[in-house]
Amino acid sequence: MKWQNAINDYRLFLKIERGLSKNTIDSYTRDLKKLNLFLDENEIIVSPTKIDGEIVKQFIYEVATKVNPRSQARIISGLRSFFDYLVFEDYRVTNPTDLLETPKIGRKLPDTLSEDQVNELIAAIDLSHPQGERNRTILETIYCCGLRVGELIALKISDLFFEEGFIRVSGKGSKERYIPIHATTKRYISIYINQIRNQIKPQKGFEDTLFLNRRGKGLSRQMVFIIIKDLAEKTDLKKQIGPHTLRHSFATHLLRRGADLRSLQQMLGHESITTTEVYVHTDTSFLQEVLEKYHPRN
Template sequence: MKWQNAINDYRLFLKIERGLSKNTIDSYTRDLKKLNLFLDENEIIVSPTKIDGEIVKQFIYEVATKVNPRSQSRIISGLRSFFDYMVFEDYRVTNPTDLLETPKIGRKLPDTLSEEQIDALITAIDLSHPQGERNRTIIETMYSCGLRVGELVTLKISDLFFEEGFIRVLGKGNKERFVPIHETAKKYISIYKNEIRNKIKPKKGFEDTLFLNRRGKGLTRQMVFLIIKDLAEKIDLKKKISPHTLRHSFATHLLKGGADLRAIQQMLGHESITTTEIYVHLDKSFLQEVVAKYHPRK
């Protein structure tokens, strides 16, 4: 079996069996292509069904000189997933990454913004600009609902259930969830949809897409990144932020306000509660307040 054939089959598996997005699939297979390139450059002729742990270890060692421990860990995890697939499909008997040690890394806490910083971002939006109202609605929606950027740009008008107080979100792996929407975000979505968007003629295929660019097409992920980056520069924010920062801020502020961790997990669309638990580490005072409020030993 050739490497390219194996990688193509693996991509198909990730798409059909696991329902992953193209961006996630690209991330999973990027390091496999690097491994294939490493083999070619070192004139190592071995197929994905025959490669052993020593060769994989050589590749990891070479990569380790160029990246940090967190990236090393991600690469090992990606390779392990690929060879697990090879074993599952009976192409191999063993996984050559089983004996590889993953570098010890600390848990990286996500960047967040304060409520004042989020207000400053929104205030910095030029509402006299043709896209100003749309951009304000984007920030409010991401912060109100904790959306991933991919979930925001694919949000449909038919996903808005304002009477019920929810929006429908298509998350990772095409998993659907319903997220409560704050009255402020609901107000700005209505203004944008009824007063701004209705003056734009959507291109074919984008008739139901909520957020449109000037040409009537859906926004790209990169465009949302640029919108937030420009606003951060306007308020002279001394930290690097992204759309995901608004999602982290949403979860952190809810937790700090006393929201239940399980409820936050559902709203964020996390499969595991352990992913959501990272927000507990951002504000230790929250834990102290919980003990003081709920422990029977007053």
């Protein structure tokens, strides 16, 4: 079995069997291509079905000098998943990564903004600019619904159920979920659709896409990052932020105001409650308030 064939088969497995998105699949297979390149550069001729733990360890050691422990752990996890697939399909008997030690890393807490910082960011949008109203609606939608950037740019007009008070979101692995939408966000989206978007002629295939660029096509992920990065510079915000920062802020602010983890898990589209629990650790003052309010000694 050749490496490229194995990687292609694995990508197909991730798409069909596991229902992962293209971005996630690309992430899973990126390090496999690096491993293949490492073998070529070192003139090591070995197939995916015959490679052993020592060779994989050499690759990890070379990578370790260039990346941080978190990235090392991600690479090992990705390789382990690939070889688990080969074992599952009976191409191999054992997984060569089983004896590899994953670097110990602390849990990375998500970056967040305060409520005032979010308001300042949105207030800095120039509404006299042709794309100003659209950009304000984008930030309001991410922050008020806790969307991932991929979910935002994929949002369609037919996904808006304003009378019922929900929007439909296609999340990771093409899984749909319904998120309640705030009255303020509904108002901004309605203004954008009725006053701005109706002035743009959508190109073929984008007739139902909610957020359009000037040429009538959907926005790219990079465009949304640029919009937020420019606003951060404009407000002199001394931290690297992106759409994910607004999503994290949405979760943290809801939790701080009393939202329960299960509801938050559903709105964020997390498969596991463990993923949602990270937001409990972002604000120690919130935990202090909980202790003071509910402990019997108080």
